Amino acid sequence: xxxxxxxxxxxxxxxxxxxxxxxxxxxxxxxxxxxxxxxxxxxxxxxxxxxxxxxxxxxxxxxxxxxxxxxxxxxxxxxxxxxxxxxxxxxxxxxxxxxxxxxxxxxxxxxx
Amino acid sequence: xxxxxxxxxxxxxxxxxxxxxxxxxxxxxxxxxxxxxxxxxxxxxxxxxxxxxxxxxxxxxxxxxxxxxxxxxxxxxxxxxxxxxxxxxxxxxxxxxxxxxxxxxxxxxxxxxx
Numbered sequence: 001x002x003x004x005x006x007x008x009x010x011x012x013x014x015x016x017x018x019x020x021x022x023x024x025x026x027x028x029x030x031x032x033x034x035x036x037x038x039x040x041x042x043x044x045x046x047x048x049x050x051x052x053x054x055x056x057x058x059x060x061x062x063x064x065x066x067x068x069x070x071x072x073x074x075x076x077x078x079x080x081x082x083x084x085x086x087x088x089x090x091x092x093x094x095x096x097x098x099x100x101x102x103x104x105x106x107x108x109x110x111x112x
Numbered sequence: 113x114x115x116x117x118x119x120x121x122x123x124x125x126x127x128x129x130x131x132x133x134x135x136x137x138x139x140x141x142x143x144x145x146x147x148x149x150x151x152x153x154x155x156x157x158x159x160x161x162x163x164x165x166x167x168x169x170x171x172x173x174x175x176x177x178x179x180x181x182x183x184x185x186x187x188x189x190x191x192x193x194x195x196x197x198x199x200x201x202x203x204x205x206x207x208x209x210x211x212x213x214x215x216x217x218x219x220x221x222x223x224x225x226x
Contacts, residue, residue: 006154032213043116043203043217044155089154096211098143099168102154 002027004092006103013110019077021106023090026071030092033066034100035075038087047088048075080110114138116218118204124224125194133189133221137206144187145215146179147203155203161187162210194225 005024013019025033034049050057050064050073057064063076077084087107093100117136125131137144143162147155157171161181169179176194181187191198201222205215 004154034213036217041219043205043219045217046214049213091154097160097168098145098207098210098213098215099157099160100155100215101157102147105152105154 002101004101004103006090006106010107013080015110015112017080019080019108021088022074023103024072025092032093033073034091036089082110082112085110116204116206116216118218118221120221122222126226129194131191131194133202135187135204138216141206142209143207145205146189149201149203196225199223199225
């Protein structure tokens with residue numbers, strides 16, 4: 001019940017294309033769904049987050065789509081750039097604790 | 113520095129030895145978290161503190177692992193009788209308080225047990 005499943009494991013996109021990463025969770029008590037970006041040798045950094053009272057959140061080129069009934073959420077990166085090449089992790093947690101369960105990660109490569 | 117600071121950045125030790133990893137959170141952040149990240153995997157929750165007390169230590173794998181935060185700021189993760197399977201990057205994160213959402217991660221301490 002605590003798992004967060006993430007796909008695909010790796011993704012190659014051309015510059016200017018759309019990158020899409022999907023996650024599914026099981027625990028209906030989760031009420032906070034962030035996406036973190038991690039570069040090699042660095043710690044994860046928050047990219048964007050959503051709470052289940054909305055179905056979509058957009059910040060610049062990054063959009064989270066959230067489907068509460070399906071227990072799924074996804075990250076869309078529009079106009080992908082080589083600088084977006086990194087590992088992306090979805091996570092789920094209970095907002096009142098901050099404890100997060102992370103997905104397995106998606107390595108994104110954006111080709112110039 | 114303004115970010116979460118972790119020391120050492122790299123630690124190589126022999127099986128059976130004792131290890132301490134230190135985390136200095138962002139000033140003013142009351143909540144502190146420890147995660148472990150194995151190669152090619154997402155961070156795995158270990159423990160978190162609100163102030164000086166461990167609010168949830170359910171992620172600690174066994175009693176060889178222990179963490180303290182005696183003054184509500186710096187935290188130390190202690191690993192006794194290290195095993196090769198303990199090799200990973202240990203990440204520390206802090207947040208303004210519990211429930212505020214964003215965790216700010218340090219760059220991690222890479223532990224290698226030979």
